[in-house]
Amino acid sequence: MANILPYWMIPRPKRKLELIPQSLRIFAGVATGTSWDGNTPIKKTFEDALDGANFKRSGDYTERAQGRGGSGGRTHGALLYSLGLWFRHQNDPKTPQEVHLTLAGQALVDQKPAFPILRKQVLAFQFPSAYSVRVNVDRKYRLRPFIALLKLLKREELRGYLTTEEVAACVIGYTTGHSDTQIGKTVDRILKFRADGTSSLPNDFTTALRSPISNKQWDAQALISNGGTLGDIADTFIQWLRYIGYGVAVDGEVFDAGRKTVTALNLSMEQEIDQAIDDWGQKPLQTMYEPENDRFALAESAKAFQRTYGVKVGMKKDQRTIRDIQAWTSSERTLAIVSASLNHLYFTQVVTEITDDVVDAVGNHCGLDLKTVRESLETLISSPTHGISAFLDRYEEMSRSGTDKAIAFEKATAEILEHTFGLGARQLGQTGAVPDVEAWSEDWGIIIDTKAYQAYGLPIDHQRAMHADYVPAYAASLQGRPLKAFAYISNGFAKSFDANLRKTVTRAQSHVADVQGSGISMVPWRQVIMAYEKGELTKENLLQLWTMGREVTPKDVQDLIDA
Structure with missing residues (x-):
């Protein structure tokens, strides 16, 4: 038996989980239905695909010259396994193992919202598990x-x-x-x-x-x-x-x-x-049975563990038969590859219809022929609403990413303001003492700072930047329109936010007398975007929300929809 690990263990090719859905889609397209253990070519293919998608740091691959390699693919595969997103299956002790997705893994490949799925998998993560037994974490940890x-x-x-x-x-x-x-x-x-x-x-x-x-x-x-x-x-x-x-x-x-x-x-x-x-x-704790001297029985136990651990939110059991699971076809593996590339596009672009530009962008990213890409996209983007919802899932991931996706979060926000709301919009961040985004209608302008925080509190240096630098710079006008508001868009807000916002508004009004401020987190912001797409809100409703002088709540949005 391998050396016992005397501490908690967790795979860490990437320490953050934002890219798990994309990584899994690539993995599914490469490995589903094939063997994994000892299959160096598949691991190399997965590693190459991750490199191509910029999900891992490229190496010089000197190991490959010696007939080895694929360790990057192996560790990324282990990360997905530790989260209960796939399992190994053998028909009998003499047949090769096959990779198959759990229900949670399948849901991620199918572009279902990633955050609730992964939150459940993290909370349910336990020792012992199929993963911890495989890497031999000390069994004293329960x-x-x-x-x-x-x-x-x-x-x-x-x-x-x-x-x-x-x-x-x-x-x-x-x-x-x-x-x-x-x-x-x-x-x-x-x-x-x-x-x-x-x-x-x-x-x-x-x-x-x-x-x-x-x-x-x-x-x-x-x-x-x-x-x-x-x-x-x-x-x-x-x-x-x-x-x-x-x-x-x-x-x-x-x-x-x-x-x-x-x-x-x-x-x-x-x-x-x-x-x-x-x-x-x-x-x-979920039972992880470890039969002695019976590798097939141990593999069956690990499979049972993974399938139970990997059920979707609100479910208790994976009712699928192995025959149903094995029916995963080559076309569905192709769908997973296209899904991963579409997801990459969602980091910067709202996709509500399948245009030639979208097909070209996805095809260039995944390397498949354009006819296959278009057919797959027709399955993945069944309606404009579905396209917006899928984009917003990626957008919400950016909103909690910290510095990793902060610039992408800014660009995606500008894309929403322009594409969904029909506003003029420019992403300015990283160009000096300026807000992240400026936007304008025919009658008014607004400046926006995007904050990829889970509980943003508007610290004093950020207050000063807004009231002493940003607002005065737009005192005359924003694209020829009067500045009416500044807003913060974040994954969530700390309890201190409203009090700090009031201070910032008071000081900003010494430069622009009627300017107001607000903050909006992901739940009401998604609500606004989807309602606007359905024609339930107007540009003036947007201004009403952005000038509330506090954090916008889902009730505020619903009240405007119902008015």
Whole structure:
């Protein structure tokens, strides 16, 4: 048996989950119905496709000259497997294994909204699992790690935050369950670490928790820092927690934490977080049976685990027969490849109809002939509404991506303002002390800052940029129109946002007397976009929302629709 990993483990070819849907679509197009283990050509093909889509860093592939290679494809495949998005099937012990998608994986390939699917998979992630058994994580770990992290963030003794080093030093190598007793012991370890640093750690820390496959000698600080084994694993757990919106990055000064950035609970979702802790904390762990000396029985157990773990939100069991699953055809694999390339286009463009330009763009990206691309697109974009909805799923992913997709978020916002609302719009970000986007109708202008945050609070330097730099620059006019509003578009807002917005508006009005401000998060913003597309809102309704002087709520939007 392989060396036992003495700590929580998680695959990390990418530490953030934003690109999982696209990566899975490429994987499905390459690997579904084929064997995976030991199939180096398939792994190389997947690796090449990821390179072509800019989903992974290209390498020099010197391993390939020696008949090896494909490790990038292997680790990306392991990431998808760890999230319960595919499983291995064998008809009998003598036949090769086949790759097939779970229900959650199939839903992502079919362009269903990714965020609720992946949030459920993250919350349900557990030790032991088919993945953790495969990489041989110590069986003493029996917990849902993300529930453990949320419980820690709820503990008053920890003052509402965790650092990545604390997770690396005190959590991933010691917390074996998510019961209140286990969490209490972990709290004690963290408090000692905050007081005494690495001197609080056990004497055997570096030997007990070093990687069993590495001969490198680490000191404790190096092991838990960025670039160290435990530090990198801890950071990946933190990034996943932030992706699902329950954890947010916060300036360490807010907590006097002695770190530039810490992770805190997203207080705007506290009720939902409490419900998730109750639901997933009390739900029994899924059974991962490990028969001894029977590889086929172990493979069947792993398959059963993956199919159950990978059910869609709200479902308990995958009712499909293997025969139904094996009916996945070559045309459907092609559909997955086109879907991945269409998804790439959605990062910058609203696609509501299948034009020659769209076919060319998708065809150039995926490399398939244009006739095949057009036929696949006719399946994927069944109506303008479906096209907008699929675009907005990608747009929402950008809105929580942090700096990774911030520029794409700006460009996509300008695209929405122009394509959906018929406004003039320009993306300006990255060109100096300017807002991210300016937009205008026949009668008025607005400036917009996009913030790829899960809980944006409008900090003081951002307030100053708006009232001291941006608004004065448009005091005379914006494209010949009077500036009427400035707005912030973000995935979500912190409780401090409205108070900080009021301060900003008051100071901005010393330059433009009647200017107003607002903030709108993804739920009401999607509501606005879809309602406008249906003719239920007008440009003047947009201005009403943007001049509300506070965060816009779904009720505000619905009231305008019903008026």
